[in-house]
Amino acid sequence: MRLxxxxxxxGRGPxxxxxxxxxxxxxxxxxxxxxxxAWGSDAFTPLTWIAAHTSRIRLGT
Structure with a gap:
């Protein structure tokens, strides 16, 4: 099983x-x-921030 x-x-930032x-x-x-x-909130900015601070966890929207 994968979690x-x-x-x-x-919110307003990291x-x-x-x-x-x-x-x-x-x-x-x-x-x-x-x-x-959702409207007014993109998913890629937080994923980019997370990617810069992790090494192997997969990212998704």
Missing amino acids: GLALGYW DPGQLALVQEAERLGYDSVWTAE
């Missing part, structure tokens, strides 16, 4: 708590992290 983490929407959560999920062997997209 993923859903972060939801991003949340250090979310980054710590993603890094811990990666350390524990989670397969993926997902971000949400």
Whole structure:
């Protein structure tokens, strides 16, 4: 079984708590992290930020 983490929407900028959560999920062997997209909130900016601070967890929208 593969586990993923859903972060939801991003606020006004990076949340250090979310980054710590993603890094811990990666350390524990989670397969993926997902971000949400809606009007006024894109999914790619947080994924880019996460990609810069992780090494192997998969990213999705």
